[in-house]
Amino acid sequence: MKVIKFGGSSLASGKQLEKVFQIVLSDPERKVVVVSAPGKRFSDDSKVTDLLIEVAELCLANKNPQIRLEEVIERYAAIAEELALPDRVMAEIYDDLMVRVASNKSKPDRFIDLLKASGEDNNAKLVAAYFREQGVEAYYVDPKEAGLLVSNEPGNAQVLLESYDRLFALSQHPGILIFPGFFGYSETGEVCTFSRSGSDITGSILSNALKADLYENFTDVDAVYSVNPTIVSQPREIKELTYREMRELSYAGFTVLHDEALVPAYKAGIPVQIKNTNNPNAPGTRIVNVRDNINGPVIGIASDQGFCSIYVSKYLMNREIGFGRKLLGILEDEGLSYEHTPSGIDDVSIILRENQLDVNMEAKIIKRIKTELHADEVKIEHSLALIMVVGEGMRQNVGTMAKASKALAKASVNIEMINQGSSEVSMMFGVKEVDEKRAVQALYEEFFMAVTA
Numbered sequence: 366m367k368v369i370k371f372g373g374s375s376l377a378s379g380k381q382l383e384k385v386f387q388i389v390l391s392d393p394e395r396k397v398v399v400v401s402a403p404g405k406r407f408s409d410d411s412k413v414t415d416l417l418i419e420v421a422e423l424c425l426a427n428k429n430p431q432i433r434l435e436e437v438i439e440r441y442a443a444i445a446e447e448l449a450l451p452d453r454v455m456a457e458i459y460d461d462l463m464v465r466v467a468s469n470k471s472k473p474d475r476f477i478d479l480l481k482a483s484g485e486d487n488n489a490k491l492v493a494a495y496f497r498e499q500g501v502e503a504y505y506v507d508p509k510e511a512g513l514l515v516s517n518e519p520g521n522a523q524v525l526l527e528s529y530d531r532l533f534a535l536s537q538h539p540g541i542l543i544f545p546g547f548f549g550y551s552e553t554g555e556v557c558t559f560s561r562s563g564s565d566i567t568g569s570i571l572s573n574a575l576k577a578d579l580y581e582n583f584t585d586v587d588a589v590y591s592v593n594p595t596i597v598s599q600p601r602e603i604k605e606l607t608y609r610e611m612r613e614l615s616y617a618g619f620t621v622l623h624d625e626a627l628v629p630a631y632k633a634g635i636p637v638q639i640k641n642t643n644n645p646n647a648p649g650t651r652i653v654n655v656r657d658n659i660n661g662p663v664i665g666i667a668s669d670q671g672f673c674s675i676y677v678s679k680y681l682m683n684r685e686i687g688f689g690r691k692l693l694g695i696l697e698d699e700g701l702s703y704e705h706t707p708s709g710i711d712d713v714s715i716i717l718r719e720n721q722l723d724v725n726m727e728a729k730i731i732k733r734i735k736t737e738l739h740a741d742e743v744k745i746e747h748s749l750a751l752i753m754v755v756g757e758g759m760r761q762n763v764g765t766m767a768k769a770s771k772a773l774a775k776a777s778v779n780i781e782m783i784n785q786g787s788s789e790v791s792m793m794f795g796v797k798e799v800d801e802k803r804a805v806q807a808l809y810e811e812f813f814m815a816v817t818a
């Protein structure tokens with residue numbers, strides 16, 4: 366049995382849905398279909414999810430959401446019309462949206478989630494209706510009834526473990542099941558969405574719960590590329606990579622798969638196959654537990670912007686027991702999550718996502734570290750990019766770091782920091798955002814241009 370997930374661009378129009386239908390029907394093992402909300406039809410188009418967020422924000426600001434709401438309805442209506450679906454399909458979507466818009470707004474983040482989740486929920490109903498119109502036994506599955514329970518964190522939910530046993534019952538269900546991605550329900554029965562692009566997570570949870578043989582994730586590229594194709598043209602496609610490699614790459618900017626989507630599949634040992642809805646015969650990329658290491662030390666290079674570093678130095682920091690705990694305790698107190706902590710003898714840097722700090726928070730943190738920890742120096746550096754050089758092969762190879770830093774030096778990129786995790790699956794370089802492209806190009810050249818496939 367296979368769980369198959371389609372992203373927003375695969376469901377953006379009636380024509381795309383016809384492809385989806387063919388793909389699902391071409392393999393009888395494709396039993397559970399997870400759908401996103403309709404995405405972009407062309408590059409300047411809007412995603413239904415983004416429109417829904419605007420609708421919610423307008424409602425919360427006591428402004429008229431009519432224009433945006435009509436745009437949402439129009440997106441579904443265009444698909445329904447293209448596929449000649451019966452009128453009741455649109456009537457149901459319309460009624461559902463009206464109820465949501467009129468619902469309680471006293472908790473804004475709950476209200477936003479309720480609207481956001483409608484993107485996939487209504488799309489799943491539409492897709493199920495379309496399959497049925499084609500004479501196929503297909504059912505929309507309500508995540509609440511199916512038992513997809515998540516933590517009570519609007520916009521950032523995590524699956525609760527009891528969901529897995531509950532969802533298993535779906536394996537006894539006849540027909541093809543159309544399951545809306547991106548959201549579940551809290552224990553108190555409220556809609557809670559995962560973080561953006563979270564339908565990937567739903568697919569992975571269902572693969573685990575239903576003990577699928579494969580989790581197929583259909584998107585709009587032929588494969589996972591070894592580097593961002595907007596930075597290096599026509600980069601090498603990755604045929605196979607491990608869960609750990611993919612996790613590292615998606616964490617640092619590979620958007621093909623949500624970075625939290627691998628864990629449920631990984632825990633159950635289910636391989637993940639990335640495929641292209643627009644070119645389903647392309648082999649795609651397979652994500653597995655162990656792979657043949659034939660490509661040299663590095664499999665991919667990812668980079669992401671929007672980080673900052675809090676640099677803290679204090680003479681004899683190395684001898685001060687509890688310094689690290691107290692420092693991180695301040696961040697915990699302020700609700701800040703950190704990414705890395707490269708350190709020296711008397712200094713440590715904490716790397717965080719910059720969007721968590723505003724001017725006030727920044728001043729507060731600096732003050733607290735100075736006064737509570739008596740640090741000699743505290744400064745924040747902004748606009749950093751993190752580059753991850755990833756590959757399981759690094760463990761067996763000597764000199765990968767030397768090669769990488771030589772390549773960066775040749776490209777005149779100043780390395781702000783280096784971090785190599787103890788797993789040795791990746792090396793991280795912090796550089797200024799303005800140097801990011803050049804750095805990635807230099808690293809790609811070093812590790813991929815000279816190596817044969």
Ligand code: ASP
Nearest residue numbers: 401414547561562563564
């Ligand atoms: N539609 C949601 C988003 O745009 C979730 C998804 O597509 O996976 O973030």
